[in-house]
Amino acid sequence: MIQVTLPAHLRGLARVSNPVELEVAQPVTQRAIIDALEAAYPMLRGTIRDISTKERRAFIRFFACGEDLSHEAADAPVPDDVAAGKQPFRIIGAMAGG
Amino acid sequence: MTGFARKCKKTVTNETRNSLDNNEQSFYAILCYPALLHIARDSMSVVRVLVGTRKGAFVLHSNEQRKDWTIDGPHFPGWEIYHITGTPSDPHRLYASQSGGWFGQLIQRSDDGGKTWEAVNNEFKYDGNPGTHQWYDGTQHPWEFTRVWHLEPSPTDPDSIYAGVEDAALFHSGDGGKSWRELPGLRAVKGNLWQPGAGGMCLHTIILSPENPNRIFVAISAAGAFRTDDGGVTWRPVNEGLRSDGELPDASAEVGHCVHSIALHPTRPNTLFMQKHWDIMRSDNAGESWHEVSGNLPSDFGFPIGVHAHEPETIYVVPITSDSHHFPPDGKLRVYRSRSGGNDWEALTNGLPQENCYVNVLRNAFAVDKLDSCGVYFGTTGGQVYVSADSGDHWQSIVHDLPPVLSVEVQVL
Numbered sequence: 001m002i003q004v005t006l007p008a009h010l011r012g013l014a015r016v017s018n019p020v021e022l023e024v025a026q027p028v029t030q031r032a033i034i035d036a037l038e039a040a041y042p043m044l045r046g047t048i049r050d051i052s053t054k055e056r057r058a059f060i061r062f063f064a065c066g067e068d069l070s071h072e073a074a075d076a077p078v079p080d081d082v083a084a085g086k087q088p089f090r091i092i093g094a095m096a097g098g
Numbered sequence: 099m100t101g102f103a104r105k106c107k108k109t110v111t112n113e114t115r116n117s118l119d120n121n122e123q124s125f126y127a128i129l130c131y132p133a134l135l136h137i138a139r140d141s142m143s144v145v146r147v148l149v150g151t152r153k154g155a156f157v158l159h160s161n162e163q164r165k166d167w168t169i170d171g172p173h174f175p176g177w178e179i180y181h182i183t184g185t186p187s188d189p190h191r192l193y194a195s196q197s198g199g200w201f202g203q204l205i206q207r208s209d210d211g212g213k214t215w216e217a218v219n220n221e222f223k224y225d226g227n228p229g230t231h232q233w234y235d236g237t238q239h240p241w242e243f244t245r246v247w248h249l250e251p252s253p254t255d256p257d258s259i260y261a262g263v264e265d266a267a268l269f270h271s272g273d274g275g276k277s278w279r280e281l282p283g284l285r286a287v288k289g290n291l292w293q294p295g296a297g298g299m300c301l302h303t304i305i306l307s308p309e310n311p312n313r314i315f316v317a318i319s320a321a322g323a324f325r326t327d328d329g330g331v332t333w334r335p336v337n338e339g340l341r342s343d344g345e346l347p348d349a350s351a352e353v354g355h356c357v358h359s360i361a362l363h364p365t366r367p368n369t370l371f372m373q374k375h376w377d378i379m380r381s382d383n384a385g386e387s388w389h390e391v392s393g394n395l396p397s398d399f400g401f402p403i404g405v406h407a408h409e410p411e412t413i414y415v416v417p418i419t420s421d422s423h424h425f426p427p428d429g430k431l432r433v434y435r436s437r438s439g440g441n442d443w444e445a446l447t448n449g450l451p452q453e454n455c456y457v458n459v460l461r462n463a464f465a466v467d468k469l470d471s472c473g474v475y476f477g478t479t480g481g482q483v484y485v486s487a488d489s490g491d492h493w494q495s496i497v498h499d500l501p502p503v504l505s506v507e508v509q510v511l
Contacts, residue, residue, distance in 0.1 A: 009176055009201055013217065043217035047201040051221045059200040093200040 002028060003088040004037060010048070010091070014041040019088050028083040030062060031074040048091060063090040143510055145467060146211065147485075147496070148192065149477055150179030150505035155194055157212045158496055164473055164487040167496045173212065177204075181249050181462055181505045182212075188256035189509050193275065195246040195261070203245050205261075205275050211511075218275030222246070222263055225282035231265065232293040241265045241285075248462060250304035262301030266292060266318040268330065281330035284316065288335070288353045295319035295356050295375075302461055303357070308364040315370065315385060320356035323372065325385050336385030340374060358401045359461040363410035371413050371440070373403040373461075378415060380440050391440020396427045402464035406489060407472040411439040414466075414474060414490065416459040424479075425456035433476070435490050449493030450484065457482070462505035469510055477503025 003019040011017060022036045031054070038045050049056050054074070056062070062069040065079045065087050081087040147158040154172025173179075174196050182194040192208040194215070203222065206215040228241035244264040252258035257274040267285055269278040292299060300319055307313035312329040315336070322337040335352050343349045345356065356375035363369065372379040372388065376399050379388040392398035397417040406412035415434050419427050426432060431450040434443040457480035467473035474486045481500035486493045 007200075009198065012175070013201075013204070043204070046203065046220045052223060057200070057202060096199075 001085050002033060002036070002082065003085055004033060005088045005090045007091065007093040009093065010044060013043050013047065016041070021085075026083070027077050029075050029077055030069065030072065030089075033078065033089055059094040059096055061092045061094050063092055064088065143469065145469070145473065146184070146189075146509045146511060147465075147475060147483065148182040148184065148212070148505075148507040148509070149483055149500065149503060150182045150194070150462075151477075151481070151501040151503050152178050153501035155179040155182045155212075156497070156500060158483065160496075162469055164469075164485050165494070169497050170212070173215065174206065177201075178245075179504060180245060180247050181507075183249050183251065183505075183507045184211075184509045185251035185256040185259070186253045187251075189511055191251075191256040191274075193249045193251065193259060195249055197245040203243070205246065205249075207275050219271075219277050222261070222267075222269055222278055223280070224267060224285075225280040228265075228267075228285065229290065231289055231299065232291055234294065238290065241267075241289075243267075244298060247300045247302045248304055250306060253306065253308070260304050260306070260314070262304050262316060264298045264300040265294075266299045266301040266321060268301055268304070268314075268316055270330065281326075283326070283331050284324060284333045287324060287333050289321075291351075291353050292318065292321035293354065303360050305360060305362060305370075307367050308362075309367040313367075313384075315360060315362075317357040317360050317372075319358065320354060320375075322353050322355040323357050323360060323370075323385055336381075337388070338386065339381075339388035340379060341377070342375070345375065359403050361403050361405045361413070363405045366410045369410065369439075371403050371405060373400050373415055375399065375421065378403070378440060391436070393436070393441035393443055395434055395443050396432075400459075401461040402459055402476065404464045404466055404474070406474075407466045407468045408470075409437070409472075409489075412437045412489070413439060414464070415443075416464070416476065418458055424458045429454050429456060431455040431457065431478075433474070433486075433490055433493075446486070446490040446493070448491060449486075449495075460504055463503050465506045465508045467508045467510050473508065475506050475508055477506045479503065 001021040002024045005018040024032050024036045064082045082089050143162045145160045149156040154175045156171035160167045177196045177198050180195045185191040190211040194206040196204040204220045205218050207218050208215045222243050230238035233239035246261045246263050248262040250260045261269040268281045271278050303317035305315040314326050317323045324333045325336045326333045340355045341349045342355050346354045358373045360372045368384040370381045378392045380391045381388045400417045404414045430452045433446040436443045457478035459476050463477040465475045472489045474490050477483045479502040482498040483496045484493050
């Protein structure tokens with residue numbers, strides 16, 4: 001199982017607590033994780049990435065294993081520890097707004 | 099009551115709820131909000147005020163006296179609620195526009211008067227290639243969806259609802275928000291000449307004609323007012339008589355005016371009242387032409403405009419000082435009422451702060467109820483919600499420390 005953590009606004013929207021556990025097929029990529037997340041919690045559609053283009057929203061960041069993965073390709077494999085369920089894939093609202 | 103109890107012993111579906119009469123609707127509201135019992139004890143009508151703010155939604159309840167209130171919320175804490183409204187044909191069906199800079203746009207729907215909510219479809223896709231509109235510097239800029247400013251449900255079908263969005267366009271859902279379709283004919287009306295106002299290029303006002311189901315009025319900042327007579331397929335600007343001196347190269351241009359809000363009374367479907375950027379305007383021919391009725395107002399700049407529920411010539415505005423000073427003149431919060439459809443205005447101040455008040459009232463944050471003694475409501479950017487239970491003669495604050503108020507709607511159950 002893959003572990004995903006969500007920011008407070010999205011936890012409230014999906015009515016979940018951290019971490020969310022998801023079944024994600026191999027190879028585990030950012031796209032596969034968010035596909036699985038949106039399938040399990042349809043209310044999150046459009047809140048993390050654009051509905052049509054699937055591009056990450058500007059003020060959303062992806063972190064895992066101490067690294068910023070926000071600019072990695074959506075189809076690139078995530079770190080092994082995330083794929084193995086040992087480390088969470090963190091979805092974060094960027095610090096912005098003063 | 100026996101029949102009502104029997105209906106409510108079962109799971110209350112849309113069908114059973116729609117079969118309730120007015121008294122039963124009030125009881126149903128009390129079932130959803132048991133705290134209403136004490137305020138409804140002396141009177142059968144329940145008044146529900148729906149408040150959208152920068153940091154969530156609030157649902158306020160009272161009875162016909164409109165003196166004692168319960169406050170429920172925040173719903174969707176931390177999110178901007180540009181608009182929350184109820185449907186006339188099923189008052190417990192509510193819709194809310196929930197948005198934020200980080201997480202985008204959501205549409206929420208409630209079938210129990212706001213007790214519980216369900217996120218419905220949030221895909222607002224322009225029809226085809228939307229092209230470009232005018233940007234602040236006069237260059238062309240791609241059309242981009244940002245948020246839903248206004249939701250306008252059909253008077254007869256709770257599943258039919260219109261959404262006015264930024265960048266300006268009109269969408270419709272016929273299935274309770276499960277899908278949205280743009281009415282692209284609107285943008286075809288010189289959309290390349292529309293430009294954003296300071297708050298964005300937003301379609302903020304939608305009026306469904308009470309006499310003609312094919313007629314809709316919309317208003318856009320800064321494009322103007324538009325009307326369709328064929329259910330939204332084709333549109334035309336209805337801005338004759340508006341003047342935007344110093345704001346547009348052609349002060350009486352066909353499009354480009356910064357209309358802030360429009361209101362009408364259901365018994366006078368051809369009489370429209372407009373709060374423009376500057377100027378209070380009136381049309382008696384469904385927008386074919388407008389004339390100014392600012393009269394003796396201390397300032398004719400403002401955002402909301404409203405019409406009394408039972409007096410079609412009684413209208414309300416809340417003047418602010420200017421386009422650069424978005425607060426009331428002289429630090430006095432005054433609602434102005436005209437009982438003559440404009441020109442002659444009186445200041446309504448009883449119960450409103452008359453010194454050191456520097457709040458604003460935004461365009462969707464003004465509403466009236468339909469009780470015999472018409473209630474008037476507004477919310478401020480300072481987080482106050484005020485009510486007058488006597489058409490504006492006396493005011494009291496319902497709540498005074500909410501986040502900045504973006505929208506106010508009222509239902510009588």
